[in-house]
Amino acid sequence: MNKLCKAIVDNRFIITAELYPPKGTDIAELMRRADIIGPLVDGVNITDNQRASMRLASIAICHLIKDKGYTPILQMTCRDRNRIALQSDLLSAYVLGIENVLILSGDHPAVGEYKEIKGVYDLDPVQLLTTARTLESGFDLSGKKLKGTPKFCLGAVVNPTSNPLELQLLMMEKKVKAGAQFFQTQTIFDVERYRQFHDQVKHLNVKVLAGVTLLKSREFIGFLKNLPGVSIPEDVVKRVEAAKDPLKEGIKICGETIRELKKFADGVHIMAIGAEDLIPEILKNA
Amino acid sequence: MIITVTKPIEEIMTNLEGYKKVFVVGCAACATKCQTGGEEAVNNMIKELKKKNKTVTGSVILDTPCDIRIAKRDLAKSREANESDVILVLACGAGVQAAEKVIEKPVLPALNPLFVGTTERIGVYNEFCSVCGECILDKTAGICPVSRCPKGLINGPCGGVVDGKCETDLTKDCVWVLILNKLKKLGKEQEIFKDYFSPKKRAKPKVVNRAGERR
Numbered sequence: 001m002n003k004l005c006k007a008i009v010d011n012r013f014i015i016t017a018e019l020y021p022p023k024g025t026d027i028a029e030l031m032r033r034a035d036i037i038g039p040l041v042d043g044v045n046i047t048d049n050q051r052a053s054m055r056l057a058s059i060a061i062c063h064l065i066k067d068k069g070y071t072p073i074l075q076m077t078c079r080d081r082n083r084i085a086l087q088s089d090l091l092s093a094y095v096l097g098i099e100n101v102l103i104l105s106g107d108h109p110a111v112g113e114y115k116e117i118k119g120v121y122d123l124d125p126v127q128l129l130t131t132a133r134t135l136e137s138g139f140d141l142s143g144k145k146l147k148g149t150p151k152f153c154l155g156a157v158v159n160p161t162s163n164p165l166e167l168q169l170l171m172m173e174k175k176v177k178a179g180a181q182f183f184q185t186q187t188i189f190d191v192e193r194y195r196q197f198h199d200q201v202k203h204l205n206v207k208v209l210a211g212v213t214l215l216k217s218r219e220f221i222g223f224l225k226n227l228p229g230v231s232i233p234e235d236v237v238k239r240v241e242a243a244k245d246p247l248k249e250g251i252k253i254c255g256e257t258i259r260e261l262k263k264f265a266d267g268v269h270i271m272a273i274g275a276e277d278l279i280p281e282i283l284k285n286a
Numbered sequence: 287m288i289i290t291v292t293k294p295i296e297e298i299m300t301n302l303e304g305y306k307k308v309f310v311v312g313c314a315a316c317a318t319k320c321q322t323g324g325e326e327a328v329n330n331m332i333k334e335l336k337k338k339n340k341t342v343t344g345s346v347i348l349d350t351p352c353d354i355r356i357a358k359r360d361l362a363k364s365r366e367a368n369e370s371d372v373i374l375v376l377a378c379g380a381g382v383q384a385a386e387k388v389i390e391k392p393v394l395p396a397l398n399p400l401f402v403g404t405t406e407r408i409g410v411y412n413e414f415c416s417v418c419g420e421c422i423l424d425k426t427a428g429i430c431p432v433s434r435c436p437k438g439l440i441n442g443p444c445g446g447v448v449d450g451k452c453e454t455d456l457t458k459d460c461v462w463v464l465i466l467n468k469l470k471k472l473g474k475e476q477e478i479f480k481d482y483f484s485p486k487k488r489a490k491p492k493v494v495n496r497a498g499e500r501r
Binding site for chain 2: 108122130
């Protein structure tokens with residue numbers, strides 16, 4: 001059983017962190033960062049052509065991370081592959097020792113580098129979760145028998161800051177029914193608001209990892225505020241803006257957020273967005 | 287109906303290079319509604335062609351140019367059309383291809399077809415149908431997620447719903463929010479997400495009979 005699965009079974013506070021593959025073949029920096037966070041977390045989550053931009057494949061990096069002894073989480077979006085390719089990649093992931101798969105629809109091409117392409121979306125996330133479970137049963141979507149069957153630990157995403165929240169809650173329920181065992185959320189800064197969400201989804205009996213992001217600078221806050229669906233409480237913004245060393249303050253805030261979450265949440269998913277080197281310090285503060 | 291827009295005139299003229307005598311075909315159905323292939327559009331096109339020193343041999347506005355029987359009756363037998371170098375069709379791709387089937391002349395499109403949609407008013411068209419072959423409007427309060435969600439998500443929305451709007455365009459409503467609100471109005475909100483929709487059949491036969499079966 002891999003570290004993430006074990007953390008889920010053992011019912012302990014889960015910590016995962018995200019890394020994104022490079023555009024190009026130079027993976028030195030990425031692997032250096034993997035070495036920093038790999039030993040500290042329960043899973044290293046590798047993005048799949050995030051923000052609809054072309055990058056090195058998640059599955060390749062997951063394989064390299066696994067080879068180093070860390071626990072990868074393969075992100076798999078529905079945007080770029082039809083059901084043949086998705087199933088084929090799921091089987092491939094399994095034989096490479098990658099069992100943790102996070103399934104999401106994927107940022108729409110309209111927000112990325114290739115605005116004029118056709119998004120595939122042959123399957124939606126609920127159908128892809130169902131598909132992964134179908135493969136586990138020894139058959140593929142065409143009903144053909146598999147020679148050797150995979151086993152996955154499946155995750156999905158939910159956005160607790162989305163309005164109307166009602167839709168997200170219903171969707172989450174549908175994803176649980178389809179086979180999701182853990183969830184990763186959009187970045188949250190308001191722990192109290194997250195607590196309410198946590199209570200609302202408790203009955204689903206799945207692990208929900210609260211997304212946390214390091215506020216690196218004043219400029220970064222401006223960038224985040226412009227992202228759809230991200231809300232940062234005013235007192236948090238003021239703390240960073242008033243600080244002599246905004247980065248130091250950001251690390252402190254991030255650590256405090258995790259510390260607060262540890263009191264009731266199932267875990268956190270850290271999105272350091274280029275500042276992965278600081279994750280050890282954040283965790284020390286937590 | 288099929289929503290169309292007129293191709294840039296420069297593109298049309300480039301395609302017409304080498305042809306002198308042009309016969310123009312309009313559409314009395316969808317393209318008339320879109321003002322891209324009706325009487326006014328055909329007359330404007332004729333003016334443009336004359337300005338560029340083309341000889342317009344004649345024109346016809348077919349009731350439904352996509353109906354091969356009508357194209358055969360009203361275009362194939364037209365003397366002017368048969369005496370032309372080229373046929374310029376102001377209709378969707380089905381109209382252009384019906385013309386191609388009935389007349390031994392080069393056929394050129396003057397429009398770009400966009401989608402099957404509704405007219406809110408002239409110049410405001412909504413893509414409301416993907417002609418997917420498996421209509422689920424009975425389960426989605428008469429609002430189509432296949433065509434109206436940019437990702438075509440049929441089991442429910444993604445996480446990109448911001449205050450009821452779609453993250454790909456914050457001026458547009460998330461179709462799943464519209465569905466939820468409509469179901470609430472109808473007192474049927476408990477029906478949302480009740481069903482699991484299995485993957486859609488994306489392949490449809492290219493030629494079908496009245497029952498939609500392959501011919």
